[in-house]
Amino acid sequence: LKVRRSERLIDITHYLLERPHTLVPLTFFAKRYESAKSSISEDLGIVRRTFKGRGTGILQTIPGAAGGVRFIPTIAPAEATEFIRAMAIELSDKSRLLPGGYVYLSDLLGQPKVLRAVGRLIATQYAQQQVDAVMTVATKGVPIAQSVSAYLNVPFVIVRRDSKITEGPTVSVNYVSGSSRRVEKMELSKRSLSQNSRVLVVDDFIKGGGTVNGMKSLIEEFDSQLVGITVFAESLFSGKRPISDYTALLAVDQVDDQAKMLHVKAGNYLERTFN
Numbered sequence: 669l670k671v672r673r674s675e676r677l678i679d680i681t682h683y684l685l686e687r688p689h690t691l692v693p694l695t696f697f698a699k700r701y702e703s704a705k706s707s708i709s710e711d712l713g714i715v716r717r718t719f720k721g722r723g724t725g726i727l728q729t730i731p732g733a734a735g736g737v738r739f740i741p742t743i744a745p746a747e748a749t750e751f752i753r754a755m756a757i758e759l760s761d762k763s764r765l766l767p768g769g770y771v772y773l774s775d776l777l778g779q780p781k782v783l784r785a786v787g788r789l790i791a792t793q794y795a796q797q798q799v800d801a802v803m804t805v806a807t808k809g810v811p812i813a814q815s816v817s818a819y820l821n822v823p824f825v826i827v828r829r830d831s832k833i834t835e836g837p838t839v840s841v842n843y844v845s846g847s848s849r850r851v852e853k854m855e856l857s858k859r860s861l862s863q864n865s866r867v868l869v870v871d872d873f874i875k876g877g878g879t880v881n882g883m884k885s886l887i888e889e890f891d892s893q894l895v896g897i898t899v900f901a902e903s904l905f906s907g908k909r910p911i912s913d914y915t916a917l918l919a920v921d922q923v924d925d926q927a928k929m930l931h932v933k934a935g936n937y938l939e940r941t942f943n
């Protein structure tokens with residue numbers, strides 16, 4: 669039974685939204701709706717124009733027999749700007765101040781709406797780059813990594829600071845925890861990352877930068893490449909960070925836990941992603 673265009677458009681949209689960064693051949697849709705490929709091409713043109721117009725994402729067309737379409741989720745600059753503006757106001761609440769210049773984020777990074785937005789923002793930044801895996805360190809970075817990996821349709825791997833027999837054989841590196849000048853160890857199970865992987869590092873917070881620097885070393889131990897580092901928020905840090913090339917959605921620009929004062933502004937995400 670032939671399926672009407674209005675129904676095809678709804679079902680095509682739903683199918684693609686659920687399968688980001690996945691190549692879907694035209695013949696798949698032609699068979700699914702028992703429609704001509706020319707009709708499916710017109711359908712996809714309507715979806716592409718609507719996605720583009722509303723900032724939903726990019727619908728790539730790959731020509732040829734092995735071709736098809738691929739949905740790349742993105743977030744529109746205006747929506748990204750609005751989200752970051754709202755987050756900066758939310759984070760500038762002095763009740764979020766923690767000793768040592770840390771900011772309490774766990775309530776926000778436990779909200780599905782916030783995690784979906786953060787995942788989409790970071791996936792937009794790397795939408796056109798080859799990413800094979802998203803890496804973070806337990807614990808607070810995990811929900812962010814999961815959300816980014818869902819939008820990029822790649823696995824995420826969790827680096828741990830403690831040894832667990834359930835992780836099997838691991839690769840470990842020592843790193844200096846910036847804020848406390850302590851030498852710490854982090855490790856990743858050998859099976860979780862193959863050689864020559866292109867790895868995106870994400871985390872909730874960067875202070876001294878020791879943690880992300882440790883993950884950079886770990887990626888090198890796996891003979892893999894670091895694609896980029898993006899964190900939800902960066903703190904003020906008086907020392908010199910071992911890593912300076914990273915992206916932050918938000919940035920603490922005034923903090924004084926004695927005076928109970930905290931101000932958070934937009935980080936460098938917007939200019940790094942949309943310029």
Ligand SMILES: O=P(O)(O)OC[C@H]1C[C@H](OP(=O)(O)OP(=O)(O)O)[C@H](O)[C@@H]1O
Nearest residue numbers: 806807808846847874875876877878879
């Ligand atoms: O830039 P640095 O000075 O290295 O600090 C940033 C680390 C510390 C903190 O993790 P913790 O709160 O230590 O651990 P967990 O994420 O497990 O709560 C945060 O999540 C980053 O991973």
